[in-house]
Amino acid sequence: MKISVSFTLLLLLGSVPASEGVECQRAFPEDIYAALRETTASLVQLKADVTLQTTEQAAQLKTEVDKLKQQQQEQATQLKTEVDKLKQQQLVRQVAFSASLLAGGQVAYVGPFSAHTTLIFKNVVTNIGNAYNPTTGVFTAPVRGAYHFEWTVSTPADNSHASGAVLVKNSENVFLAYEDQATGSMTSSKAVALFLDVGDVVFVRVWANTRAYDDPGHHTTFSGHLLFTM
Structure with missing residues (x-):
């Protein structure tokens, strides 16, 4: 098998x-x-x-x-x-300045001029915030807000010319401090509250054909401060 x-x-x-x-x-x-x-x-x-x-x-x-x-x-x-x-x-909430016309105890007149002329307040007493420029006499707003300004213009007993100074915002005349009298010394003051935007300028001009006087008594002055921001 x-x-x-x-x-x-x-x-x-x-x-x-x-x-x-x-x-x-x-x-x-x-x-x-x-x-x-x-x-x-x-x-x-x-x-x-x-x-x-x-x-x-x-x-x-x-x-x-x-x-x-x-x-x-x-x-x-x-x-x-x-x-x-x-x-x-x-910082800019702390803004205040005050100055008189002439520094160093000088006795002098400024003006008269044929046109309105910016006054340069050289004797700076206070300039908190450095918004006031003593070289140009111009205050520049560092912040948007409401500001208060005061200015005084004076002239002694010589009455040959009046005393007058106008506060200017940018290029606009705001208020005029003016005095004209036959005898005696003259002093005129004004104050104003202004709304300013950043960069707006404020300064004082001696009025045309008037004059400002200053001496160690500091009779002609310019002051201002920030009231509040906006």
Whole structure:
């Protein structure tokens, strides 16, 4: 029985062509190589996709971080601006000045002139906030608000000319202090409350064909101070 089975197997093996046997032997390894190539390609593509996604996420994250940094910087700048503004407002609330016409105990007349002429009050007693300029005689408002000003113009008993001085806001004459009499010394004073915006200027002009007098008694003066901000 065993001999007949073995003989039958030998007959079957002998009936299979040699080329088909080789093809069967080669088909299995070639399928593995194709699968490996496909898997490798898939892995490469996956790696590329992951790398691209990671790069995009990193770029997006960097953009968000840069945006947050920019916002923080803008907030810090805005906060500093507000703090500086508050400090400036605190400083400019302290505005007051007072000055007389001539410094050094001089005795002199200013005027008369054919046109209104700015008086320069050189003897500065107080200048808190440095808003008054003793070189030009001009007060410049450092902050928007209401201000109070007073000015006095004087001339002695020589009655050849009247005494007059007008307060000017920017280019507008506001109030005139004026005195003219036949005998005796003359002194005239005025006061006014003005609304000023930042940069507005206020000064005093001696009126045309009048004069102002000053001596160590400081008779001709100009003063002002901030009442409140607005």
